[in-house]
Amino acid sequence: MEKTQEDLALLAEQALAKAKTKMLLKLPFYASIMMRLPLTLSDTEQTMATDSKQILYNPKFVVELSKETNGSTLISSVLCHEVMHIVLKHTHRFGNRNHMLWNIACDYAVNLILADDMMPLPKDALLDKRYTNMTAEDIYEKLLKENPPSGRMIGNITQAPSGESEDAIDAMIAEAYATAKARGIKSVNIDRIVAEAIYPTLGWKDILANFFAEVVKSDYSWTVPNVRYSYSGLYLPSLNTKSLKPLSIVMDTSGSVEQKEINEFASELVGILSVSPDTEADIIYADAEVCGEQTVSLTDLELTPKGGGGTDYVPAFNRIAEAEKDYCCCIYFTDGYCHSFPSEVPEMPVLWALSKDSYQRFSPPFGQVIRIGV
Numbered sequence: 506m507e508k509t510q511e512d513l514a515l516l517a518e519q520a521l522a523k524a525k526t527k528m529l530l531k532l533p534f535y536a537s538i539m540m541r542l543p544l545t546l547s548d549t550e551q552t553m554a555t556d557s558k559q560i561l562y563n564p565k566f567v568v569e570l571s572k573e574t575n576g577s578t579l580i581s582s583v584l585c586h587e588v589m590h591i592v593l594k595h596t597h598r599f600g601n602r603n604h605m606l607w608n609i610a611c612d613y614a615v616n617l618i619l620a621d622d623m624m625p626l627p628k629d630a631l632l633d634k635r636y637t638n639m640t641a642e643d644i645y646e647k648l649l650k651e652n653p654p655s656g657r658m659i660g661n662i663t664q665a666p667s668g669e670s671e672d673a674i675d676a677m678i679a680e681a682y683a684t685a686k687a688r689g690i691k692s693v694n695i696d697r698i699v700a701e702a703i704y705p706t707l708g709w710k711d712i713l714a715n716f717f718a719e720v721v722k723s724d725y726s727w728t729v730p731n732v733r734y735s736y737s738g739l740y741l742p743s744l745n746t747k748s749l750k751p752l753s754i755v756m757d758t759s760g761s762v763e764q765k766e767i768n769e770f771a772s773e774l775v776g777i778l779s780v781s782p783d784t785e786a787d788i789i790y791a792d793a794e795v796c797g798e799q800t801v802s803l804t805d806l807e808l809t810p811k812g813g814g815g816t817d818y819v820p821a822f823n824r825i826a827e828a829e830k831d832y833c834c835c836i837y838f839t840d841g842y843c844h845s846f847p848s849e850v851p852e853m854p855v856l857w858a859l860s861k862d863s864y865q866r867f868s869p870p871f872g873q874v875i876r877i878g879v
Contacts, residue, residue: 510564514546517564520571524580533688534695535585537681538592554661555587557596557674575625582624586659589615592678592698595641597671599664602645610645612658618694621868631656638842638867693868700874750833752777752786753853755821757839758812759792766860770838771808773858773877777836778803787828791821798824816843822851838877841867 508516521544528536539560547554547561554561570579590596595611612631620632636644682699685691754777756770778786782803790797790811797811818837825835834854841859846869855872867874 513564513568517567520567520580523577527577528581533690534681534685535588537684538588538677539584541677552660553583553587555590556663557591557665560587578625579627583659586615590662595662596665606648607645608658608662610648611641613644614641622692622694629656630659697868750831753825753832753835754786754788755837756790758790758810759816760813761842762840767810769860789821789824793817794820795824817845818843819845819847822847846870
């Protein structure tokens with residue numbers, strides 16, 4: 506006997522209640538945001554949807570998912586999917602893009618995050634590892650040049666009303682993140698995404714200052730600011746000693762790094778060495794292997810980058826270990842398009858300085874990540 510609309514609505518409501526309970530127990534970050542949004546029944550949506558103000562759902566879609574072996578888990582994953590659209594502000598980043606293609610690009614971006622966190626997805630969900638470490642904007646540009654993707658969208662996003670503030674979303678994200686941390690539930694993906702979503706105004710120069718303050722704070726004097734870098738607006742401490750321990754600098758010279766990014770790396774290196782003008786830096790140029798090395802200082806900073814191949818982070822760290830030098834820290838300039846990391850965590854502090862929008866998805870197993878130039 507075919508179920509009536511009232512029957513479907515009741516069954517969907519019951520299935521959603523089970524999924525929400527599961528989220529509250531295991532996925533507090535997502536649950537905290539979801540519980541602030543009304544779940545609205547919609548016969549016009551084929552699956553689920555969001556406009557950042559609510560989550561709409563088709564009762565038939567929810568009931569179909571509930572019949573799967575892991576039905577409640579699948580429903581909770583789809584709810585997390587919609588929440589992640591909100592967290593990444595996909596409804597606000599619409600621009601003048603094609604509605605359907607933007608939805609597809611955003612689905613690819615979100616599903617890769619959920620899959621990386623071991624969340625199951627419905628059958629035929631849009632998932633393609635070629636788009637790993639790519640933003641929705643990057644994926645959209647690729648889709649414009651490719652054939653239509655295979656698979657179905659889990660949900661639909663609609664553009665946020667013009668002029669709508671993102672402050673409410675930021676507040677929800679901050680509270681949800683605090684809730685998850687209080688519960689001791691961690692996710693590298695969430696850490697990076699939250700940092701990008703609600704702390705984008707913290708410039709790389711501020712983070713760099715904080716980083717150096719931590720790794721060599723015994724040598725710093727915050728009483729007298731370092732005037733050598735004041736022209737750029739960066740307040741760095743002066744040093745009680747004449748120099749820091751040597752710096753280890755790695756420059757990603759793989760084929761995906763453009764010359765303008767190499768120039769940007771070099772520019773930021775000047776600022777780094779300005780913290781302590783007498784300090785030397787050992788530079789390693791690396792793609793999939795070590796391609797060159799040189800030692801530089803603020804007064805001798807003519808760089809000779811070499812490379813152009815693939816990307817692998819392991820060789821550079823191996824070379825640093827072989828040097829057996831007492832470096833104060835390692836700064837790795839890269840575009841972030843690599844997943845090959847050392848199996849052992851380096852003993853020194855590591856700062857990853859990224860040049861591209863891959864910042865949002867770059868999740869190294871160690872070190873701190875900043876995006877330079879913002």
